[in-house]
Amino acid sequence: MTEEGRRPAYTLQTPSPRERGEGEDVAIIGGGIIGICAAAFLAEAGRNVTVFDRTGICEETSSGNAAAFAFSDVLPLAHKGMIRQLPKWLADPLGPLAIPPAYLPKLLPWLIRFWRAGAAKHFEASLAAQAGMMKLAEAEWMGLLDRSGTRPMLREEGSLELYESAAEFRASLSGWRARERFGIGFRxxxxxxxxxxxxxxAPRFVKGTFVPGWKTVADPKLLGQAVWAYAERLGARFEHARIERVEAGADxxxxxxxxxxxRKAKQLVIAAGAWSHLLARNLGERIPLETERGYNTTLPVSAFDVKRQLIFSGHGFVITPLETGLRVGGAVELGGIERPPNYARSKAMLEKAKRFLPGLDPSGGREWMGFRPSLPDSLPVIGAARAPNVFYAFGHGHLGLTQAAATGRLIRDLVIGQTPPLDLTPFRPQRF
Structure with a gap:
C-alpha cells in the first residue's frame, strides 16, 4: 500500500471473504462520520468493508453538527472552566449546560470522573494528547478530502470568538497561551x-479572537455522504440494520x-456513537460514556450574512454559515439517549442570536437535536477491545467531525497490524 492509500492491484483479482461465503472481512457498526472515515481508510487499504447502521449514512448526529474542523480546539472540556461555571450554568435551565434533575443520580458517577479529570495534575497530559490528535486530524482530513474529491466542500475563513466584557476576555487568555505553545495561530x-x-x-461585544486556521465545511451531512460515496467506489458496502448484540472470539x-x-466478520469496529458503550458491555467492558445532547436551528441562508463561524463561548453556542443554511446551535444537555428533546433550548439560542446579530431573520428555521458521545476526560476511545478482533472508535464528544479522519487512519492501522503514527495510550479503552 502506498502512503496515498491506493489499493494494491492484486486485491482486484482476489475473491473477498464475502464472495467466498466466509462472512464479512471487516464490519463497522455505525454510519456516522467516524464509521464512514474508518470505512474509507480500510477500503483504501484493500479491505472489504460493510457498514451497518439503523438509519443510514450520516443521518443522525453527524448530519446536524456545527460543521467545524476545530483543529485548534485542543483544550479538553474538563479544563475549560466548566466545573467553575457549573453552578451558574445549572441555575439557568436554558443556559449553556443543563442536567434534567431526574437524570442527575444516574449521571453523578460520570460527573465525579469529569471533575477528577479536570484536576491540574492531568492538564499537560490531556493537552498533549488532544494536540497530537488534532495535528494528525488536520493532516489526514486534508489528504482524505483530496483523495475523495471533496476538497471544494472545505471553507477556510477562520473563526471569530467573541467576548462581552474585559473580564471574560481575560479569563480566556490562559487557554490561548496553551494553544500558542502548539503553534496555533490567532490574534x-x-x-x-x-x-x-x-x-x-451588537455593540455588547468588546473584544474578539480571530483564528485564521479554523476551518468549516459546506454541510457536514453532505460531506459525510460524499466521503461515503468515495468509500463505496472502493468497494465498501452499506447494510441497513439495527444491531442487537455483538460477540467475539478467536475466529x-x-x-x-x-x-x-x-452476520460474521473477521474483524469488527464499533463506531456507534452514543450507543457504543452498550455494545461494549456485550463484550464485558464498561466504558463510562455519557451523552451531550446538542441542539440547533438551521435558518435559511438569507437570514444574515455571517462571514465565518462565530463562537459565543460564554453562552456555549456557535453560528455557522453553511451552503444549506445558517446554523445556530451548541450548548450541552447531559440527559442520556432516552429523554425526548427539549427544543426550548434551540429557541433560547436563537433568541440570543437575535440579540447578538441585530437584523437576524429568525423565521423558517429547522430545529434539531443530536447525541454527542462523551467520555469524562474529553478524549475518545480508540483501540483494541479486550475481546479479540474488535476495535473501538467512539466518544469524541463535540469533536467527532474534526477527529474523524484521524480516527479512520488509526483504526486502519490497528486493523491491518500497522504501527499507528500516534501514541494511543491516552485513548486506550481500558484506561477507565
Missing amino acids: HVEGEEMAALQPGL GAAIALPDGTA
Whole structure:
C-alpha cells in the first residue's frame, strides 16, 4: 500500500471473504462520520468493508453538527472552566449546560470522573494528547478530502470568538497561551478590525479572537455522504440494520440482528456513537460514556450574512454559515439517549442570536437535536477491545467531525497490524 492509500492491484483479482461465503472481512457498526472515515481508510487499504447502521449514512448526529474542523480546539472540556461555571450554568435551565434533575443520580458517577479529570495534575497530559490528535486530524482530513474529491466542500475563513466584557476576555487568555505553545495561530481583535471580520455585530461585544486556521465545511451531512460515496467506489458496502448484540472470539466476531439472523466478520469496529458503550458491555467492558445532547436551528441562508463561524463561548453556542443554511446551535444537555428533546433550548439560542446579530431573520428555521458521545476526560476511545478482533472508535464528544479522519487512519492501522503514527495510550479503552 502506498502512503496515498491506493489499493494494491492484486486485491482486484482476489475473491473477498464475502464472495467466498466466509462472512464479512471487516464490519463497522455505525454510519456516522467516524464509521464512514474508518470505512474509507480500510477500503483504501484493500479491505472489504460493510457498514451497518439503523438509519443510514450520516443521518443522525453527524448530519446536524456545527460543521467545524476545530483543529485548534485542543483544550479538553474538563479544563475549560466548566466545573467553575457549573453552578451558574445549572441555575439557568436554558443556559449553556443543563442536567434534567431526574437524570442527575444516574449521571453523578460520570460527573465525579469529569471533575477528577479536570484536576491540574492531568492538564499537560490531556493537552498533549488532544494536540497530537488534532495535528494528525488536520493532516489526514486534508489528504482524505483530496483523495475523495471533496476538497471544494472545505471553507477556510477562520473563526471569530467573541467576548462581552474585559473580564471574560481575560479569563480566556490562559487557554490561548496553551494553544500558542502548539503553534496555533490567532490574534485578538477589537473595534474596527473586529467589525470588519463580522459586520453587524451588537455593540455588547468588546473584544474578539480571530483564528485564521479554523476551518468549516459546506454541510457536514453532505460531506459525510460524499466521503461515503468515495468509500463505496472502493468497494465498501452499506447494510441497513439495527444491531442487537455483538460477540467475539478467536475466529472473529458476530453481530446479531433483530430478525434473529447474524452476520460474521473477521474483524469488527464499533463506531456507534452514543450507543457504543452498550455494545461494549456485550463484550464485558464498561466504558463510562455519557451523552451531550446538542441542539440547533438551521435558518435559511438569507437570514444574515455571517462571514465565518462565530463562537459565543460564554453562552456555549456557535453560528455557522453553511451552503444549506445558517446554523445556530451548541450548548450541552447531559440527559442520556432516552429523554425526548427539549427544543426550548434551540429557541433560547436563537433568541440570543437575535440579540447578538441585530437584523437576524429568525423565521423558517429547522430545529434539531443530536447525541454527542462523551467520555469524562474529553478524549475518545480508540483501540483494541479486550475481546479479540474488535476495535473501538467512539466518544469524541463535540469533536467527532474534526477527529474523524484521524480516527479512520488509526483504526486502519490497528486493523491491518500497522504501527499507528500516534501514541494511543491516552485513548486506550481500558484506561477507565
